[in-house]
Amino acid sequence: MDMKLVVVDYGAGNLRSVAIALKRLGLNPVVTSEPQAVRTADALVLPGVGAAADTMSNLARRHLVEPIREYIASGRPFLGICMGLQVLFSVSEEGGEHHCLDILPGRVRRLPDGLKVPHMGWNRVRQRCPHPIFDGIPDGALFYFVHSYYAHPEDAAVVIGETDYGVSFPAIVAKDNIVATQFHPEKSAESGLRLYENFLRMA
Secondary structure, three states: OOOOEEEEOOOOOOHHHHHHHHHHOOOOOEEEOOHHHHHOOOEEEEOOOOOHHHHHHHHHHOOOHHHHHHHHHOOOOEEEEOHHHHOOEEEEOOOOOEEOOOOEEEEEEEOOOOOOOOEEEEEEOEEOOOOHHHOOOOOOOEEEEEEOEEEEEOOHHHEEEEEEOOOEEEEEEEEOOEEEEOOOHHHOHHHHHHHHHHHHHHO
């Protein structure tokens, strides 16, 4: 597949496992923190674990915030993973209020009190509507989650897959050229690899 697939490196802990999963599909992803590489990508993956404030700080320090916004605005394929989903929204309530990329209107909230956090492990994803990212993935397939916060979009139409953990929350969102997952496809066995494959096919 002849495309420039860029995985954004801003110090996220799951970077290596994402790159390995993509290589298993026969690609050679460019793992980089260079703003120009983001600007010239054919397809872009923003992985992430940790806190929203740290993520935004690390992106800003590497001068990646505007290149990512410009890339998404260009209409080229974008895949966000875990924190890469949460920072798409306007504000995260993790450790106070932190402004994020503000590409999708909405807030990121803490999972309800009384639950064991982080939510860690395998959970089923209900598909709310058909989407090419689901090709070959059965409704109710299991994916692997590790998170303490979840997105609450202003526009419910962006939610194409849901999971329950004390509350029903978006497991996967999509709008135009954007697809983003709260779970980790790279840790989700065959269904996760199929999701990456579907994203690449869409690209």
